[in-house]
Amino acid sequence: MNFQIRPLLLITSIVILSLTQTANASRIGIKMPSEPKPASAPTACKSLDDWNEPTHPRRIYGNTWYVGTCGISVVLIATPNGHVLIDSAPEKASVAVRQNILSLGVKLSDIKTILLTHEHHDHIGGLASMQKATGAKVLGRNNILEVLTSGKNDRRDPQFDELSGFSPIANVHGFDDGSTISIGTTQIQQIPMAGHAPGGSGWTWQECEKKVCKNIVFADSLGSISDNTYLYSAPDSLANALKESSERLAKTPCDILITGHGTASDLLSRLDGEKPLSDEHACANYAKAGALRLEDRLKKEVKK
Numbered sequence: 001m002n003f004q005i006r007p008l009l010l011i012t013s014i015v016i017l018s019l020t021q022t023a024n025a026s027r028i029g030i031k032m033p034s035e036p037k038p039a040s041a042p043t044a045c046k047s048l049d050d051w052n053e054p055t056h057p058r059r060i061y062g063n064t065w066y067v068g069t070c071g072i073s074v075v076l077i078a079t080p081n082g083h084v085l086i087d088s089a090p091e092k093a094s095v096a097v098r099q100n101i102l103s104l105g106v107k108l109s110d111i112k113t114i115l116l117t118h119e120h121h122d123h124i125g126g127l128a129s130m131q132k133a134t135g136a137k138v139l140g141r142n143n144i145l146e147v148l149t150s151g152k153n154d155r156r157d158p159q160f161d162e163l164s165g166f167s168p169i170a171n172v173h174g175f176d177d178g179s180t181i182s183i184g185t186t187q188i189q190q191i192p193m194a195g196h197a198p199g200g201s202g203w204t205w206q207e208c209e210k211k212v213c214k215n216i217v218f219a220d221s222l223g224s225i226s227d228n229t230y231l232y233s234a235p236d237s238l239a240n241a242l243k244e245s246s247e248r249l250a251k252t253p254c255d256i257l258i259t260g261h262g263t264a265s266d267l268l269s270r271l272d273g274e275k276p277l278s279d280e281h282a283c284a285n286y287a288k289a290g291a292l293r294l295e296d297r298l299k300k301e302v303k304k
């Protein structure tokens with residue numbers, strides 16, 4: 001489904017966060033990305049599960065680029081008023097991710113805002129060093145500000161016993177659920193997606209090529225996986241949050257789905273033209289699969 005007008009999502013409160021530090025940025029010459037030269041496109045992936053294996057950057061659609069590794073998505077949304085990065089991949093992948101960004105002709109200091117999907121080391125282990133290299137403002141959900149600034153996950157997290165933490169992140173600012181990040185004419189809306197982790201967010205924005213506009217959705221993980229002690233059937237668990245996240249995602253207008261682990265949506269194959277990039281049912285199908293896995297897990301916990 002392609003359309004020209006930004007959809008109104010079914011989210012109760014929408015707060016516009018204007019990033020004032022970027023308001024005059026076009027005057028200081030922010031460079032938009034350009035296709036990397038073939039020489040800067042090193043590898044096909046040996047393993048699509050490898051979080052750290054480098055792969056070349058790819059245009060997703062319009063001014064949105066894939067700058068992640070073979071196994072972990074990192075997304076650059078370029079705007080003339082300052083660029084936005086979503087996630088960072090693990091610390092070990094930092095150099096590869098930064099090289100990808102640089103190979104698009106983008107200056108790291110033109111990344112003004114960093115967003116994240118959820119607070120696990122495979123997605124944000126490199127965020128502290130990326131923040132340092134860019135000087136960007138990091139926006140985090142209010143309920144995980146302490147986790148982000150300390151680098152320590154806590155027991156609310158289903159995988160707490162198995163998480164390795166990450167370097168503490170500087171320049172973190174909180175936002176309310178359902179916020180829209182507004183940078184010039186680009187609006188990036190948060191989709192609250194707790195469940196896999198307490199601070200999960202999906203993000204959606206629109207990109208156009210010529211006159212064809214598409215809704216891009218970077219959905220958070222919906223995996224109900226945990227360490228050995230956590231129970232999704234416990235009264236204070238994230239089960240309801242995960243269920244609501246699935247419902248919310250299923251209702252989100254969605255043409256191009258991006259997932260943090262590309263294999264969950266065949267992302268690199270789709271970006272390489274081996275499979276269709278757009279599918280208006282992709283988010284709904286991904287949401288349904290997540291909800292079914294949770295139901296399955298809850299049934300198994302009751303049987304134990």
Ligand SMILES: [Zn+2]
Nearest residue numbers: 118120196221
């Ligand atoms: Zn995770």
